[in-house]
Amino acid sequence: xxxxxxxxxxxxxxxxxxxxxxxxxxxxxxxxxxxxxxxxxxxxxxxxxxxxxxxxxxxxxxxxxxxxxxxxxxxxxxxxxxxxxxxxxxxxxxxxxxxxxxxxxxxxxxxxxxxxxxxxxxxxxxxxxxxxxxxxxxxxxxxxxxxxxxxxxxxxxxxxxxxxxxxxxxxxxxxxxxxxxxxxxxxxxxxxxxxxxxxxxxxxxxxxxxxxxxxxxxxxxxxxxxxxxxxxxxxxxxxxxxxxxxxxxxxxxxxxxxxxxxxxxxxxxxxxxxxxxxxxxxxxxxxxxxxxxxxxxxxxxxxxxxxxxxxxxxxxxxxxxxxxxxxxxxxxxxxxxxxxxxxxxxxxxxxxxxxxxxxxxxxxxxxxxxxxxxxxxx
Numbered sequence: 423x424x425x426x427x428x429x430x431x432x433x434x435x436x437x438x439x440x441x442x443x444x445x446x447x448x449x450x451x452x453x454x455x456x457x458x459x460x461x462x463x464x465x466x467x468x469x470x471x472x473x474x475x476x477x478x479x480x481x482x483x484x485x486x487x488x489x490x491x492x493x494x495x496x497x498x499x500x501x502x503x504x505x506x507x508x509x510x511x512x513x514x515x516x517x518x519x520x521x522x523x524x525x526x527x528x529x530x531x532x533x534x535x536x537x538x539x540x541x542x543x544x545x546x547x548x549x550x551x552x553x554x555x556x557x558x559x560x561x562x563x564x565x566x567x568x569x570x571x572x573x574x575x576x577x578x579x580x581x582x583x584x585x586x587x588x589x590x591x592x593x594x595x596x597x598x599x600x601x602x603x604x605x606x607x608x609x610x611x612x613x614x615x616x617x618x619x620x621x622x623x624x625x626x627x628x629x630x631x632x633x634x635x636x637x638x639x640x641x642x643x644x645x646x647x648x649x650x651x652x653x654x655x656x657x658x659x660x661x662x663x664x665x666x667x668x669x670x671x672x673x674x675x676x677x678x679x680x681x682x683x684x685x686x687x688x689x690x691x692x693x694x695x696x697x698x699x700x701x702x703x704x705x706x707x708x709x710x711x712x713x714x715x716x717x718x719x720x721x722x723x724x725x726x727x728x729x730x731x732x733x734x735x736x737x738x739x740x741x742x743x744x745x746x747x748x749x750x751x752x753x754x755x756x757x758x759x760x761x762x763x764x765x766x767x768x769x770x771x772x773x774x775x776x777x778x779x780x781x782x783x784x785x786x787x788x789x790x791x792x793x794x795x796x797x798x799x800x
Contacts, residue, residue, distance in 0.1 A: 439548025439562055440530050441642035450646040454558050460654060460713075464674045464681035471496050472690065476507035478613060490617040497617070497707040500677040501695030502684065505610070508691055510602045515666060518599045518725060521592040526562055526640040536584040538565065543635070543765075544580070560650045560716045562640045568600035568727075569633040577636070600636050603664050603727035607634075610662060610693060611729075618703060620740040625702065629661065632731040632757075641672065641714065641722040652714035652722065657771050658696035659764040660728040665692040670722040676711040697774050698731070698757060704739040705751040711772055733758035755782055 444451070471492040477485020496503040525533065530548070538545030547563045566580045577600055581593030611625035641652040652672060667673055673684040673692065684692060700709045716722065731737070738754050752775060763778050 439558075441562070441640075444560075445642050445644070448645050450560075450644065450650050454560055454650045456557055456649065456651050456654065460651065461648065462681060464683045466680075466682055468500070468502060468675050468677060468682035468684050470500075470502045470504055470675075470684060470692075472504045472506055472687075474507050475505050475509070475609070475613075479507075479509055479609065486613070486616065490613060493613060494617040497614075497695050497703075499708065500675055500710045501700075501708040502675055502677075502710065502712075503693050504687060504690040505606075505693055506687070506690045508606055509609075510606060510691070512689070514595075514599055514602060515725075517595050519668070519723060521595045522564075522638045522640070522723065522725065525564060525589075525592065525638070533562075533564075536564070543567075545584075557654065559653050559714075560641060560644050561652045561714070562642075564638045566596070566636055567633055568597075568604065568636050569631075570601065570604060571631055596636065599725075600634065600727065603636070604634060604729070606691070607662055607664060607727070607729035610664075614699075614707075618706070618740075618743060619746075620743050624740050625699075628702070628735065629729055629731050632729065632735070633733070634730050635660065635728040637726045637728070639714070639724045639726065641716050641724075643719055643721050644716040645718060647716045647718050650716060652716045655711045655713045655771070657709045657711055657774060658694065658728065659698065659760055659774060660696050660730050661698040661702070662729040663692075663694035663696055664727040664729065665694065665724060667692065667724040668722060670717055670720045672715040672717065672722050673724075674713050674715065676713075681713075696728075698737055698760060701737050701752045701755075701775060702739050704744055704747050705775075706743070706747065709772075731757045733761065752779055753783060 473489050473492050474485070475489065478489045493503055533546045533548075536546045538547040544566050545564070547565070566577060568577055575593070575597045577597040578590065578593035581589040581596070608626045608629060611629055612622050615622040615625045639653075644650060655676065665673070667686045669686055669688060671683065671686045673686075674681045675684060676682075694709075694712070695707045696709045700707055714722075714724070733756065735757050736754050737752075737757060737760070739750075744750055755778075759782060760778055763781060764774065767781065768774060768777055
C-alpha cells in the first residue's frame with residue numbers, strides 16, 4: 423500500500439486532518455512535505471531572558487527597573503522573552519490544557535461542527551486544509567475571540583452556541599484563562615512602556631478595549647518529523663503574543679541568521695513582540711520569524727493568546743519616542759487595515775510592515791492574494 427497516496431487524496435478531497443490515521447503512516451503525505459530550505463536544523467538555544475515579574479507586580483521600583491532592562495535588551499535583538507511569577511494560577515493553566523485535550527480527542531466529524539471557513543477567523547482548522555493544498559502544517563488548531571466589554575461571557579457563549587451545552591465548562595474555563603491573559607498582557611504593556619522610556623500607561627490604554635484572539639494548537643506525533651513542520655516560519659501580525667507550551671518543546675526563533683530553540687518551562691509564558699507593536703515602537707522593538715516543529719514520539723500542545731487593539735484604533739507610536747528616533751518609519755494606519763492585508767494579500771513575515779506600508783500608501787486594488795501560504799496566522 424502506498425502510504426503517501428490514498429490518504430493524501432482523501433485529505434485533499436475532504437479537507438479533514440485526521441491524526442488517528444496520519445500518525446500511523448511511516449511516510450508523510452506529499453502535501454505536508456516542506457522544501458529543504460525551511461527545514462534547516464536549529465543547533466543552539468535562544469538566549470531569551472527569564473523575567474521575574476513578582477517585584478514589578480507588587481510595585482517594587484528596583485525590581486521593575488531590572489525587569490524593564492531585561493525586556494529592553496531582548497526586544498531590540500529578537501523580541502522574545504519568558505516571564506515567571508506572572509500571577510496566572512497554574513491550576514487554571516492545567517485545566518485549560520485538560521479542556522483543550524478533550525476537544526482535540528473528539529472524532530473529526532465532531533470537531534468539524536465548529537470548522538473554520540475562509541470567511542471567518544474563528545473555529546477549528548485541520549492543517550489549514552480549508553485554504554491550502556501544499557506545505558500544510560502538521561497541526562490542528564481551534565481559534566476563538568475574547569473581549570471583556572460584552573454583556574455576556576463571549577468565550578462561554580462561543581462554545582455553547584457552536585458546540586452545545588456539553589461544552590459550557592470548556593467555555594467557562596477558557597473565559598477565565600483569556601481574562602487572565604488579557605490582564606497579564608496589559609501589565610506587560612506597562613512594563614514595555616517603562617522599558618522604552620515612555621508614559622507607562624500609554625500602551626495599556628491603547629489595548630484596554632481591544633478584541634483579542636485565543637488559539638489552541640495540537641501537534642500530533644509524526645513518524646517523519648524531519649520533512650514537515652507543525653507551523654512554518656512566520657511573524658505574527660498582531661501586537662503581543664503570550665504563549666504557553668507544554669514540556670515537549672518545538673518552538674524555534676530565527677535570530678542572528680540561524681534557527682534557535684526556545685526551551686519549554688511549565689512555570690513560564692513565552693512573550694513575543696509582533697508586527698503591530700513593532701510599528702507602535704517606531705521599529706525599535708523587533709518581531710522575528712518563528713516556527714514550530716513536530717515530534718516523532720510525542721504529541722505537542724500549546725496555547726496562544728494574541729493581544730490586539732480595537733480594530734479602529736490608529737496605530738501611532740508615542741510622540742516622544744518618535745522625537746528621539748528622529749523620523750517616523752511607518753504611516754498612521756488602523757489595526758483593521760493590517761489585519762485585512764495579512765488575511766487577504768500577504769503572508770506575515772519579516773517584511774510585512776514594509777510591504778504593508780507600500781500597499782497602504784498607494785492603495786492598490788488587489789484581486790489576487792500575494793505571497794500567501796499555509797503559515798498565515800489568522
